[in-house]
Amino acid sequence: MALKINHNLVNEQVARELIDICPFAAIEYHNNKLSINAACKNCRICVKKGPAGVIEEVKEEAKTIDKSQWQHIVVYADIEENNVHPITYELLGKARELAQVTSQEVQVLAIGHNLTQSANKILHYGADKVFVYEHKELAHFDVERYTNVFEDFIRQNQPSAIIFGATNTSRSLAPRVAARFKAGLTADCTALEMKENTDLVQIRPAFGGNIMAQIINPHHRPQLCTVRYKVFKAPEKSAAVTGKLINCPVKEEWLDSKVEILDIVNKKQEADIFDRENIIAIGRGIKSQADIDLVYQLAELLNASVGCTRPVIEAGLLDYRHQIGSSGKTVKPKLIITFGVSGAVQFTTGMKDAEYIIAVNNDPAAPIFDLAHFALLGDIYEVIPELIRIIKEEKLNV
């Protein structure tokens, strides 16, 4: 669908209204001519909320595809060094829910070397079929080789939807596969639903703001998406296995690679920043190193780890490992207290499943208050020192 301007209805006032209404500054008015520039995201607010009839939506003939030719839901198994990443199980649980809507199979694609053990393990989490491509040249992740294997799998099986865990390797693989098939790919979905017509409904934060977008692929198959670790819950491991393994041949011609691995070193098990039961999260409201010291004092008293929003990282107050949210970590602590966090959805997607959320902010309109179980409207510079004082006093009295 495209947008069409009815120029006969345009005057200066109409133009002004439209310019004001467009959230992306995509509407321009020069020399009495209204135009839409490349910043347009097709949100169609100008059609729905603008002066009636000035900008219209014109339906274009969409190329249709036969969706019945594309069946079943595939989870890409994230396996490194024969360890199945637990996100694989989380995705299997969600895939099963989705598959039930349209009575489809849940399939898994595993690529690597010596995969029998991993593939068998995956069968215990409710996969109907696990397709295994094994070769010694596939032992380590190589994006070109893996994409070639993936291409074969898609051509042979025509899956309707493919779900990837948003690990560093899959974030390289999924886009290459999507581009090869000119398919849609939605990153970091926070919710997935299935329509009767097999359209996968993908929900994610969008437009760099406190907004969720619901995204579909109406005319394309397969439908690809990634989901971050700990967004969905893994199903219980079942003792019984009903699915089966399918071994697929690997052709030498797929194994050409322009990357030559010199060395792979396992990361030192970096101490997990969020290793405590509770978390104190700080946002833009925290301004200086002295504030950080105060926050750490409180964290010590509450057995909490310290996390933060992106602006705190950008200000250089904490290092990136502390970041919570869509470009940081997803956390599920028992308690999270946020200080001076406004609550942009980029942050809240990373912590909204905390068991108990307390928010302290001096802006009554801060969106974090919509999420909090307990909201304190106050100045963090007053609340934090006072709270520290009370807790210390209490501890002395015990």
Place this chain on the structure above:
Amino acid sequence: MNIIVCIKQVPGTTNVKVDPVTGVLIRDGVQAKMNPYDLYALEAGLQLKEKTAGKVTVISMGPPAALAVLKEAIYMGADEGILISDRKFGGADVLATAYTISQAIRTIDKVDLVLTGKQTTDGDTGQVGAETAEFLNIPHFGYVTRIKVKEGQLEFVSNLDNSIMKANITLPCLLCMDGEINTPRLPSYRRKVKYRDCEKQIRIISFSDMKDQNESKYGLKGSATQVEKIFQPEKKTERLVLEGTREQLAKDLFKVLKERKFI
């Protein structure tokens, strides 16, 4: 070495809301800026340029206002800039964006290396780099923290999920650079005075400059995904809001923590 660095202009704020009455997006009028992750890629490109007596071309896709980030890149040390801008490119998803960028890169002779940041702070997908590499039919690697020039190829280090990998990659290739890998330089005042509007350095290309003249591969028409609707995240219904003096607030907070056995 002929180096291309892809950069994007992003909103200076993430504070966007939906007006509950009209359903219209409200965006704070805070200035747009260069995507912070692109600064690391640009710095990496400029360092390679200095080592190899190469050339850095920055490219960006966006509305005319995105010229600002290309100028900033020129002031930092890039030699040339290309703005990919056309109404026909509007409404592009990852697929159409990557295809358009790949077509723009194909208009440049003898590209050795394409660098990108790891993601943008507005779209936040981190997928455009890899898709662009696929459309250019060149190898790519993500989360790259270091690059060293070797004969006819590059040695690089990548930050995988559980390991750090060192590898060689042949040219031409595309590398998505990790964040915080270097200290991006500031724009130079001297270059700013010297190049000012960058009229000679920056050119704008549009649909008519692309080799593939099939309109259905660009913009909204070339996009596979479609935004069905946008909405505000759900709100919690049961919640307690407290106001009061500092002593009272701290006391109330303490009481809740104690009742719920967090202390």
